[in-house]
Amino acid sequence: MRRAIVAVVLLAGTGSVLAEEADPQLDAALLQCPGAAPFVKADRLREQALARRSAGIVPSEPDLREQLLEMARLDQQARDGDWSQAMVEKMLAVDAANLPKIRQVVADHGGLPDVRAVGVDGLRAAWLLVQHADADAGFQRQVLDGLAPKVASGEVSSREFALLTDRVLVNSGKPQRYGSQLAAIGGKWQPKAMEAPEQVDQRRASIGQMPLADYICVAAQMFPAPATDADGKRL
Template sequence: MLRKNVLLGVLLLAGPAFAEEGDPELAAALLKCPGAAPFVEADRLRAGERKNTRSDAVPSVPALRQQLLDMAQVDQEARQGEWTRAMVENLQAVDAANLPRIKQIVATHGGLPSAAQVGSDAVSAAWVLVQHADADVALQRQVLASIEPMVQRGEISAHDFALLTDRVLVNSGELQRYGSQLLAVDGRWQAKPMEAPEQVDQRRAAIGQMPLADYICVATQMFPVPPAATPPQD
């Protein structure tokens, strides 16, 4: 369920996600965007390594784990289907309903809960909920400031770190760094304004991410451009 969320970030989803194996939609997109394939495979392998590292561990807070997974599933289901006004209004309502609880969780844990507490998949679920907490950029900024150790431990991917970095910058009215946040313009995806755009591929390469043109190519194949310039909800 987290695949769509990640690509518009590797892509656009999922943070961890668009690295799911056996996804025919993604496979079809990569046929048209072959430059993205090695990066997608590398992300998939890293996600598998993170999962296997904790595969035998029993989360210390199983109730919280299940709650995060359930909330993220509702989040992702709200983002399926055509970009109609009703769909956008529903996902905004879902985000608003999830916000108080994820805010409480972050306050209790001083950031995202750890993999030891909830498992790697629920860490990803918590990240997704924060990524979509656009009504509370202070919350997003708080989490961003606290997750570097989790990136170092492999609990948060560099991709997700870049996604949240750009999200916080865009939501603060600043220029993004990695070009992950896209906007529909004249029927095509393009990156929202970014700092030193001529250097964006260097910044992306430094964290192991595909060139921006490949990122946009895959996004174009997998995510139909919404009407009326509705921004993608990665």
């Protein structure tokens, strides 16, 4: 059986947990993981501040924005299921269909399109599509290498930067830095290999992210791990 798919939680984009409206599923998870609540609140406030700063902007590429939102909708729809073999195959097929499209968007814009081009939600959707472009780690690395200006401007959050950093490292066969990439081992979410794991919470704190134990707690509440054996293989 295929190994359990990596779980990524607290994503931006369609279905964002950082949207201004309440997310009942996340709010329920935070009741079980109270240590995560201040960090989620801080992320929500940052996202709302960006939305206010961008409120008067009319995207210069509305058609591209709609394309990105639809691609992200299909991405999320494919990930809403029971982690069965059929679901995994559908997810991979959607990712494969989206990959050449998001590659072209990035090529046309010299990186992720900015808020002025596609709006806050369009940028979030583009980031999400890159995050799930696992078949091309080199492409993910290219986008990651150009993210610094958008992180500095607040268009891309430190959380998103950390998620993509870990994704690139894992997809390149290297230990991750922030522990965001999880695998189901023995039916529980555990971080994939990390560099200096004893320092992971220090690294997470340096970018304003919750301790790893709280992150895993939220993951377990929002995305129950599939049944797996000690090697991570589906039962």
